Amino acid sequence: MISHYEGDLKFKLLKKIDYNIELKDVFRSxxxxxxxxxxxxxxxxxxxxxxxxxxxxxMESKINEKLVQKQYGIRxxxxxxxxxxxxxxxxxxxxxxxxxxxxxxxxFAKIFTIMLRPESPTYIADRNFWCSLYTILAxxxxxxxxxxxxxxxxxxxxxIYNIRTKLYQSILRKNLGWFDRQERAPGVxxxxxxxxxxxxxxxxxxxxxxxxxASMCMVIGCCLSFQINWRIALVSLVTCPVMLFTGFAQHxxxxxxxxxxxxxxxxxxxxxxxxxxxxxxxxxxxxxYKTIISFGPKNIDYLIKIYGDLLLHPYKMGVRNAHISGFxxxxxxxxxxxxxxxxxxxxxxxxxxxNYDPLDMFVANYTVYMAAFGAGFTLSQLxxxxxxxxxxxxxxxxxxxNQGKDNQEADNFVIKQGIIEFRDVVFQYPSRxxxxxxxxxxxxxxxxxxxxxxxxxxxxxxxANLLLKxxxxxxxxxxxxxxxxxxxxxxxxxxxxxxxxxxxxxFNLTIKENIQYGKQEATNQEILExxxxxxxxxxxxxxxxDNLEIEQLSINGRKISDQDQYSPxxxxxxxxxxxxxxxxxxxxxxxQKQRIAIARALxxxxxxLILDEATSALDEQSxxxxxxxxxxxMEGRTSIVIAHRLSTIKNCDWILVIHKGKVVExxxxxxxxxxxxxxxxxxxxxxxx
Ligand SMILES: Nc1ncnc2c1ncn2[C@@H]1O[C@H](COP(=O)(O)OP(=O)(O)OP(=O)(O)O)[C@@H](O)[C@H]1O
Numbered sequence: 001m002i003s004h005y006e007g008d009l010k011f012k013l014l015k016k017i018d019y020n021i022e023l024k025d026v027f028r029s030x031x032x033x034x035x036x037x038x039x040x041x042x043x044x045x046x047x048x049x050x051x052x053x054x055x056x057x058x059m060e061s062k063i064n065e066k067l068v069q070k071q072y073g074i075r076x077x078x079x080x081x082x083x084x085x086x087x088x089x090x091x092x093x094x095x096x097x098x099x100x101x102x103x104x105x106x107x108f109a110k111i112f113t114i115m116l117r118p119e120s121p122t123y124i125a126d127r128n129f130w131c132s133l134y135t136i137l138a139x140x141x142x143x144x145x146x147x148x149x150x151x152x153x154x155x156x157x158x159x160i161y162n163i164r165t166k167l168y169q170s171i172l173r174k175n176l177g178w179f180d181r182q183e184r185a186p187g188v189x190x191x192x193x194x195x196x197x198x199x200x201x202x203x204x205x206x207x208x209x210x211x212x213x214a215s216m217c218m219v220i221g222c223c224l225s226f227q228i229n230w231r232i233a234l235v236s237l238v239t240c241p242v243m244l245f246t247g248f249a250q251h252x253x254x255x256x257x258x259x260x261x262x263x264x265x266x267x268x269x270x271x272x273x274x275x276x277x278x279x280x281x282x283x284x285x286x287x288x289y290k291t292i293i294s295f296g297p298k299n300i301d302y303l304i305k306i307y308g309d310l311l312l313h314p315y316k317m318g319v320r321n322a323h324i325s326g327f328x329x330x331x332x333x334x335x336x337x338x339x340x341x342x343x344x345x346x347x348x349x350x351x352x353x354x355n356y357d358p359l360d361m362f363v364a365n366y367t368v369y370m371a372a373f374g375a376g377f378t379l380s381q382l383x384x385x386x387x388x389x390x391x392x393x394x395x396x397x398x399x400x401x402n403q404g405k406d407n408q409e410a411d412n413f414v415i416k417q418g419i420i421e422f423r424d425v426v427f428q429y430p431s432r433x434x435x436x437x438x439x440x441x442x443x444x445x446x447x448x449x450x451x452x453x454x455x456x457x458x459x460x461x462x463x464a465n466l467l468l469k470x471x472x473x474x475x476x477x478x479x480x481x482x483x484x485x486x487x488x489x490x491x492x493x494x495x496x497x498x499x500x501x502x503x504x505x506x507f508n509l510t511i512k513e514n515i516q517y518g519k520q521e522a523t524n525q526e527i528l529e530x531x532x533x534x535x536x537x538x539x540x541x542x543x544x545x546d547n548l549e550i551e552q553l554s555i556n557g558r559k560i561s562d563q564d565q566y567s568p569x570x571x572x573x574x575x576x577x578x579x580x581x582x583x584x585x586x587x588x589x590x591x592q593k594q595r596i597a598i599a600r601a602l603x604x605x606x607x608x609l610i611l612d613e614a615t616s617a618l619d620e621q622s623x624x625x626x627x628x629x630x631x632x633x634m635e636g637r638t639s640i641v642i643a644h645r646l647s648t649i650k651n652c653d654w655i656l657v658i659h660k661g662k663v664v665e666x667x668x669x670x671x672x673x674x675x676x677x678x679x680x681x682x683x684x685x686x687x688x689x
Contacts, residue, residue, distance in 0.1 A: 002323070003287070008450060013282045016636045018220065023621060024142060024615075032313065034150075038403065040673070047418060049289045055654055071389070072203075072389075072392040072395075072396040072397075073203060073389070073392070073394055073412065073634050074205075074207075074354065076203075076392065076396050077159070077200050077203040077204055077388075077392055078162050078204060078205065080158075080159050080162040080166070081155055081158065081159045082155070082158060083158075086151050086154060086155055086496055087155065087205050088494060089147065089151055090147075090148065090151040090152060090155065090205065090206075090209060091205070091209060091212075093145075093147035093148040093151060094142045094148055094209040094210075094212060094213050095142065095212070095216065096140070096144045097144040097145055098212070098213045098216030098217045098220060098374075099141075099216075099220055100137075100144070100145070100217075100375025101217050101221070101370050101371055101373065101375070101377075102217060102220040102221035102224055102368075102370060102371035102374065103137055103224075103366055103367070104222070104370055105366050105367040105369060105370025105371060105373075106136065106140075106363060106366070106367040107130060107134045108366065108370070109362055109363040109365075109366035109367060110130050110363055110406075111130045111131060111134060111357035112246075112362070113360075113362060113363060114126045114127050114130060115127075116359065117359075117547075124639065127219055127463065133457065135562060136208050140539070145309055152206055155205070155206065156201050156204075156319075159198075159200060160197050163197050163200060163395060164193055164197055166399060167192065167193065167197075167395060167398060167399060168193075169173070169273055170398055170399050170401075171189065172399065174401075175434035175468035175469070175470055175471055175472065175520065175605075176465060176471055177429065177430040177431070177471045177472075178401075178468070180431045181431065182280060182429060182535060183276060183280075184285065184448065185280030185283050185284065186278075186283035187276075187278075187279030187281070187282045187283030187284075188276045188279050188280055188283075190279075190283070191275070191276070192286055192394060192395060192398075193281050196390075196391040196394055196395060197383065197391065197395065199383070199387040199388050199390070199391040200308075200388055200391055200392060200395070201383045201388065201393050202382075202383035202384050202386075202387060202388025203385070203388040203389065204388070206288050206383060207382065207383055207385065207388070208379050210379070210381065210382045210383075212253050212373075212379040213249070213378045214375035214376075214379050215375070216238065216374040216524055217368050217374045217378065218244070218371055218372065218375045219369045219372075219373050220369055220371060220618070221370065221371020221375075222236070222237050222370065222371070224367045224371075225364045225365075225367045225368045225371075228360055228363055228364040229350075229361060230363045231354070232346070232347060232350060232356075232361055232364045232365060232368075233364060233368065234342075235343065235346050236343060236365065236368035236369070236372075237365070237368070239339060239342060239343065240371075240372040241364075241367060242335050242338070242339055242444065243335065243336065243339055243369075243372035243373060243375070243376050243425070244372060244376050244379060245335070245376075245520050246331070246332040246333075246335045246336055246376045247332075247375065247376025247377055247378065247379035247380040248379050248380070249328040249329070249331055249332045249380075250328070250329070250376075250380035251379055251380045251381070251382050251384075252324075252325075252328055253325045253328050253332075254315075254380070255384040255385075255386075255387060256321045256324060256325055256461060260426065261579070267476045274310045274313050274314055275311075275314060276309065276625045277310050278307060278310040278311055280613065281303070281306065281307055282307070282309065282637045284415075285303060290586075297303065305639070322516075325430060326588075334372070339372075339669060340368070340369065341370065342489070343365050344365070346363055346364075347361045356662060357441075369611065387592070392557070399443065412492075413483060413488045413489070413493070414480055414496070415480055415481055415496045415497075415606075415607040415608060416607070417446040417481050417607070417638075418444075418446055418447065418481070418607035418608045418637065418638030419443075419445060419446050419479075419480065419481050419482065419638070420444040420467065420478075420479070420608065420638060420640070421442070421443045421477075421478070421479040421480075421481055421482075422440050422441055422442050422463070422476070422477075422478055423441055423465075423476050423477040423478070423479065424439045424440070424441055424468065424475065424476035424477070425437050425439070425440045425441070425473050425475070425476035425477070425478060426438060426439055426440075426473065426474045426476055427462065427466060427471065427473045427474055428474060429462075429471070429626045434473075435661060436459045436462050436661050437459050437462060437463075437466075437473075437661040437662075438660065438661040438662055439475075439476065439662065440463070440476075440658070440661055440663065441476075441663065442656050442663050442666070443656075444638055444640065445638075446637060447637065447638055447656075448653045448654060449634050449638075449639040449641065449651065449652045450639070450640055450641070450652060450653065450654040450655070450656060451640075451641040451642075451643050451649035451652040451654070451655045451656070451669075452641070452642050452643075452656050452658060453643055453646060453655060453656070453657055453658075453680065453683060454657055454658040454659055454683070455608070455659065455683070457571060458658050458659050458660065458661070459658055459660075459661045460498075460612075460642045461613075461642060462614055462661075463640070463642070463658075464499065464610045464612050465611065467480060467497065467608075467640070468494055468497060468499060468610070469485055469488075469490045469493055469494070471505075472486075480493075480608070495604060495607045496604065496606055496607060496608070496636075497606050497607075497609075497610060497643040498602060498604055498606035498608070498609040498610065498633075499592070499600050499601060499603035499609075499610045499612070500519075500597050500598055500609075500610070500611050500612065500614040500630075501597070501612050501613075502612055502613040502614065502616055503595075503613070504593045504594050504597030505584055505585070506581040506582075506584065506585030506588070506596055506597065507581065508580065508581065508582060508583050509574065509580065509581065510577060510579060511536075511577050511578070511579050511580070511581060512527060512576045512577035512578060513595055514572060514581055514585075514600060515527050515530060515531065515577075515599045515600050515603055516598060516603070517600055517601045518599075518600040518601060518602075518603040518604045519604050519687070522603050524573050525565075526603060527573065527577070527599075527603065528573065529602045530599040530600075530602040531577075531599045532597035533598075533599070533602055533629065533632050533633060534595045534596070534598035534602060534629045534632075534633065535595055535625050535626070535628055535629035535632075536592070536595035536596055536598070536599050536629070539576075539592055540574060540576040540577055540579070541576050543574075543575070543579050544578065545574030549617070561582060581593075581596070589622070590619075590622060591619075591621075591622025591623075591625060591626055594614060594615070594622070595625070595626060595629055597614075598614070598626070598629050598630065598633055601633070602633055606637065607637060607638060608637065608638045608639070608640075609634055609637045609638070609639045609640070610631055610639075610640045610642070611631060611634075611639065611640070611641045611642065612642045613642055613643060613644050614629070614630060614641075615624065615627055615648055616643070616645060617644070623648075627648060631651060639652075646680075647682070649669060650669050651670065653665070653668070654666065654668065655667060655668065655669055655672055657672070657678075657680050657683065664679055665678055665679050665680055667680075
């Protein structure tokens with residue numbers, strides 16, 4: 001009798017999960033879940049400790065430490081901020097734009113003082129001169145401010161576009177293990193795209209140009225003021241930091257609320273961040289909504305409660321920050337008034353003591369006041385440096401993660417025979433400590449149909465994952481036609497292997513587009529053929545045209561293009577091919593989805609076909625139809641059938657029985673099924689092993 005493989009796990013791993021969101025908790029019975037709702041949980045998990053596992057863990061934590069320490073700055077961000085001529089133009093417009101506030105202050109005050117002396121003999125000439133100058137200033141500042149804003153916006157949009165597309169490309173190229181981590185939940189990742197990228201401008205020249213603008217503004221204001229009256233200019237200069245800080249206070253107010261979600265500062269994305277947890281939960285809920293509602297209202301209440309609890313901490317921080325924001329806002333407004341009161345008080349004293357012209361004094365005062373006001377305003381618009389650093393670390397960690405480069409020489413590798421060999425393959429999932437495959441070895445000759453069977457969790461699906469290079473193996477080799485798949489380009493490899501899963505995922509596109517996803521350039525003739533091979537044609541051709549029109553117009557507002565509808569190629573296909581499949585194929589039955597998925601796999605005309613429990617989720621009737629489709633699909637191809645129901649593998653040429661990540665038996669179905677001593681026989685009889 002073979003003992004349960006978890007029986008010999010020895011290593012004790014203590015894992016404290018503080019408020020950890022796991023749907024397995026959520027899907028427990030409502031009462032049980034609610035009972036444990038307010039308590040932290042200690043889980044003790046026993047597992048085996050191999051020396052090499054420990055070494056791997058140590059190495060992994062060292063790598064993680066390095067990743068955490070890595071900080072990204074302006075140099076990385078500026079690579080995506082361009083074009084350079086626009087950055088240079090932005091510098092020029094910022095430089096000249098900085099003259100705006102102080103010149104405006106001076107000219108406004110000048111015109112004001114001229115207006116107060118209509119009896120002056122030079123009144124008309126002065127008025128005309130300064131008003132003309134003010135008009136010229138208005139036009140020039142208008143041009144510079146236009147350029148400034150426009151260039152800044154264009155540069156910013158370029159940055160966001162470049163980073164988003166690069167990030168998207170990068171994520172699409174990650175292997176499957178990358179997504180296994182909780183902090184890679186769809187909600188967390190989509191937050192990176194929608195929110196975090198917007199913060200990056202704090203690490204671009206925009207930040208430094210704003211500082212330059214504020215400084216220039218002050219320098220110009222002081223120079224103008226000195227030229228009029230050095231005493232009052234000096235007083236203004238000493239007191240202007242008060243004004244500058246008003247701008248900075250407003251900058252803090254703007255960015256304070258956003259800081260709530262940024263508790264992790266400069267570190268990487270962390271699932272400890274309550275917002276990330278909440279986003280992860282939200283994406284889980286949306287993706288698994290059908291399952292969630294099937295568990296009834298108690299579980300829904302539980303999910304609502306847990307979401308509210310997760311947002312409670314940021315909410316409290318937000319409320320606390322509201323006090324600070326209020327105080328800073330009050331300070332900013334009041335400080336400006338105080339500044340005016342103070343400076344006019346001093347001016348009054350100077351007029352009294354030194355007999356200065358009050359109107360000149362007003363011009364000097366107002367020039368510095370406007371310069372300080374302008375500088376403060378610029379500072380209030382400053383992008384947040386800390387948010388930018390935090391966002392840059394999260395984004396560039398993902399962009400710069402090394403996923404292992406494919407060997408370019410093998411890009412043109414073509415599977416000719418479809419011979420598969422696993423040679424002493426050792427593998428463990430990145431998130432796990434125990435090995436799933438332990439020196440697994442087997443061979444599949446050209447065109448042979450082999451079945452892999454074994455207990456649940458024995459590693460059957462893992463074999464499929466590894467053959468498709470979803471994960472990197474730790475030791476051994478996987479060969480196709482004698483070539484190590486490590487040296488084969490991943491995209492190239494995957495386009496040549498057909499893969500049908502237990503739960504086929506269809507896209508919210510038409511049936512035709514879903515089939516075409518396997519081969520974008522597929523002709524209608526090919527689509528028709530594979531739909532026929534997959535036994536899908538009958539049901540597609542039964543779809544009523546009336547339903548189609550409504551669906552086509554209503555799903556996500558997406559409409560089949562006229563070009564699609566009226567092109568001569570499409571007219572050869574039955575309109576049923578234009579039926580939208582719904583989110584994850586929700587508008588089709590399980591059997592229909594599976595047949596579309598088979599057609600999608602076959603359109604590649606793969607030499608190798610992997611069927612991972614492709615019929616196990618279906619009822620008996622659908623199973624028979626799909627099984628017939630699969631039998632047709634396997635003809636002339638090397639096929640690996642991963643099966644739960646042993647009745648479905650009778651037609652396979654060879655059976656591999658795996659247990660604890662090793663092949664323990666192999667033979668034909670007849671040989672294994674007839675020998676009562678075999679593991680296979682016991683598996684088939686549902687006996688305890
Ligand atoms: N992405 C993953 N991350 C971590 N562990 C995983 C992952 N996928 C599978 N495992 C674990 O690896 C082991 C083998 O899983 P696998 O899916 O290959 O088993 P299986 O034989 O196909 O099981 P079943 O018949 O139930 O589908 C199991 O213990 C499983 O919990």
